[in-house]
Amino acid sequence: MKQLLLLTCLLVLSTNLFGQGNQVRYAELVNRLTDLKALAVSPAAGEGSAMWSSYDRRSKVDANGKFIFWDANNDGLSPQYIRKEGKNMVLAEMEGPGAIVRMWSASPGKGHVKIYIDGQKTPVVDLPFIKYFDTTSIPAFGYPQLVYETAARGFNNYVPIPYQKSCKIVAEPEWGQYYHFNYISFPKGTKLETFTSKLSSENKAALAKVNRFFDDQLEELPYTVKEAETRKLSESIPAGETKTIKIKGRKAIYALKASLMVEDKNRLDEALRKLVLQIRWDDEKEPAVWSPIGDFFGSAPGYNLYKTLPMGMTEEAMYSYWYMPFEQSATIDLINNFDQPVQLYLTLGLEELSGKEANLSRFHAKWHHNLEPIADTARWPDWTVLETEGRGRFLGMSLLVWNPKGGSNKQYGGEGSWWWGEGDEKFFVDGEKFPSTFGTGTEDYFGYAWCIPNYFTRAFHSQNHTEGNMGYQSLNRWQIIDNVPFQKSFNAYLEKYFPDKWPTQYAVTAYWYLDKGGKDSIKPTPVAELYGFENRFEAYRMPGVIEGESMKVEKNTGGWENTDWFVDEQLFDQVSGHKVLIWHGEPKKESRLSAAFNIDQPGKYKLALQVIKSPDGGKFQAAVNGQAVKQELNFKSEVKPGKAETIELGTFDLKQGKQVLEFSWIPSKSGQNLMIDFIDLEAVQQ
Structure with missing residues (x-):
């Protein structure tokens, strides 16, 4: 206290x-x-x-x-x-x-x-x-x-x-x-x-x-309020219907908490996208807040636990502490576009305004997954987050990325072909010709780096849902002390090098304040495009194998290794899961790599590797649990960007539990690279 x-x-x-x-x-x-x-x-x-x-x-x-x-x-x-x-x-x-x-x-x-x-x-x-x-x-x-x-x-x-x-x-x-x-x-x-x-x-x-x-204390209110009241709603909203809450007087919403239930728990992701939160301030006809309820609270798809300063999803409820003042009234609509009833529990914290508060702006939050593309092709690859006119403050965004292929996109990606997060943020304030904020990569804007798909949550930013950069990624960044004030206009863009057809698709919720009379041009998204708008793609995966990227590197006395390495996009139809375990031997070092995997059933197995041979491939000696593989392994191929091949290692007696593959680089000027797609074990009948 x-x-x-x-x-x-x-x-x-x-x-x-x-x-x-x-x-x-x-x-x-x-x-x-x-x-x-x-x-x-x-x-x-x-x-x-x-x-x-x-x-x-x-x-x-x-x-x-x-x-x-x-x-x-x-x-x-x-x-x-x-x-x-x-x-x-x-x-x-x-x-x-x-x-x-x-x-x-x-x-x-x-x-x-x-x-x-x-x-x-x-x-x-x-x-x-x-x-x-x-x-x-x-x-x-x-x-x-x-x-x-x-x-x-x-x-x-x-x-x-x-x-x-x-x-x-x-x-x-x-x-x-x-x-x-x-x-x-x-x-x-x-x-x-x-x-x-x-x-x-x-x-x-x-x-x-x-x-x-x-x-x-991040899930607690970060400021105090006077003359506060709390309103609670517990109601089942039938499919296709709207629940409207009207609040009269000069007040502010200081806390908004929500949780919901549906009959089919397996469809909660869909319900969170199809139940829309809409808020209008005073006599305005157009909503200032319009978003699927889950996306409004900063994460998608579905319900993902995280805590940041203004927003979060906890075991109990989703919360928002954005301060939302209004002069005469607020109209909150909860629009159920789902085909089942939604049981909603809503808590509103309201503060009476004294009349002494001056120059209060109106809170805005809008969700979209594609605005009209910028007409000037010289502006490619700018993708519109927000364009607004008037006086206000930009507060940040929450971004959902759908990127089912992962990896690079040299076919369409231009200079930013290496992965989806290469794109810079560009913020133009009050008609600037050149942006006063010009970033270095999408993941950099969200406070992390190097396309690392790890979960994290901090006061001002989070990566609160991750599928290894090969599926959905959910991120947010709140600009609190570094909010962007504007007097006339604010335009925000992210460079998006990969096109929707790749498919790589974005959905974003932008948050900002805007004075009365300002222009908010983002219109509600049609119901048919709320859920399932993504272009579907299923990556090739070999069933029943041990993926190289799932192995644990236990020792590396050579160069660098990576278990989250995407192969060239031209190999996507040959490489299971599009990823490999990659390692480089390094001259003047011992250059040994030990990587472990587990098996449930002991026995005699034929062990084979699917590998990627490439122009950078090297030659290696190998051992399985200390037992030497007789033949030398050659990962060299002159085919660009490489090709998938199977290498038979032999037959081995394996005990239950951890197994260790060991590789020793044979020094050579012509190649030092090793890439393992997967391990294939075939039980040998006794």
Whole structure:
């Protein structure tokens, strides 16, 4: 309770000070990390949010507005900085007053990155870039819910670093390869407390409170409300019917929780997509919120457990703490497009507004799986997330990816042919010709890296459903302290290199605030396209085999290995599951690989491998549980991109449980690659 009261006090202080464009203490800036309520206040002139990143600088817009190399995908390499100063690289330059509010990297290195503020000759932070994501590096970064590496290899740091006049970020050689620096700008005249990496006791306390809240209280309301009431609904909504809830008065929805049941539990995914949540504010005819209920709460397909600051799905219910004010009324429609009744349990938290609150915007959330494509083909591969006009704030998105083939798409993918997540985010604010946010990859926007399909959930982002990049992936990213204010317009795009026909298809829910009279052009999706809109594809799989990607690497004394490696798309019809276990031997090393698999029944078995032979293939010696395979294994083929072949290893007596395959690379200049598609065991009759 004491933690909540402190956060509340900070909230009040920060809201008042931001509204006045006055002094902002560091503790008040930290409070913006949890300040969902203040997001509903319309942005003042001079507020801004943008990002410096290692995007491919070949992408440009010329003087005539023509998009040049708009699909360039050599992020981090050509070049990855603004300019060089001697051997050092300038990564970012900002004018104040402002604050860095998010740092991200996929591969931070040992070279130092220095942050200079307000023209000072001595950097306020001077660390190897890898140490920016280490909670033991300096006291300011000692908060593991704000400074961390996700389970999917993305490095993130959400500790604010304010500056009054200017900020310049300089990197020494070997600093790494990829970066984002998100920053916010304040109206002119705002006075910010000077940042120091040692922090005062007050500032430590503010960061510690947020850290604790993110650690164990994420499903709780992150702000307090006055004169609150709770309304609960428990009702069966018949197929094809709508339940309408009308709320009168000047109020705000501060909490929305829902759970539902259907007769056929195996069809819950479908019900979560076909029960639509629609909300209209005051006298507006068009809904400001329109989304399948499951997607609105930040995950699909189906019900996937996760917790973030504004949204989540728990064992008890789905929750939303977005603050949704209205002047006279709110009309909530729950539209059942499912062919069975839906039993819905809904809880609404309502706050009475006093009339003193000024400049409150209206909450919007819209779901779609394809808006009209951009007419200008030079803009390819931009895929529209949101286009809106008026004044407001962009809050982030939740994205569902359908990618059943996995792997690459050289046939249609252009420069971004390697995997679905290559596409950069591009945010244009108030008619910008070139986006003030230009990212380095879709998974980078969501705070992870290297197409790692691991589950993770943090306060501001999650990958809450994963099918190994070969099926559905569900992700969200909430921009809270780094929300994007706009005065006239906001356009958000993701580069989508793979076409729907591949098939790779997206469905997205965009979240934003918009002042009354603003233009929200996203229309409701037709009922027939809510569920099952995806182009179906079944990957080739060999039944009854042990997939190479399911094996566990126990020892590797050579080069690199990967059990999540997609083969070239031309081999998809030959390779079971499209993936292989891949390994490279390395000169001057022992170059041995041990990989394990399990069997349930002991006995004598013929053991064969389906392998991929390629121009990079090498020669290997092999053993099964320490018993040498007589013949040398040759993975070499001049056929490009390779071909699948079977190699017989021999007959072996295998005990129940773990078996170990061992490979030793035979050093050669002509090849060092090994790829195993699957193991085929054939029982030999005794």
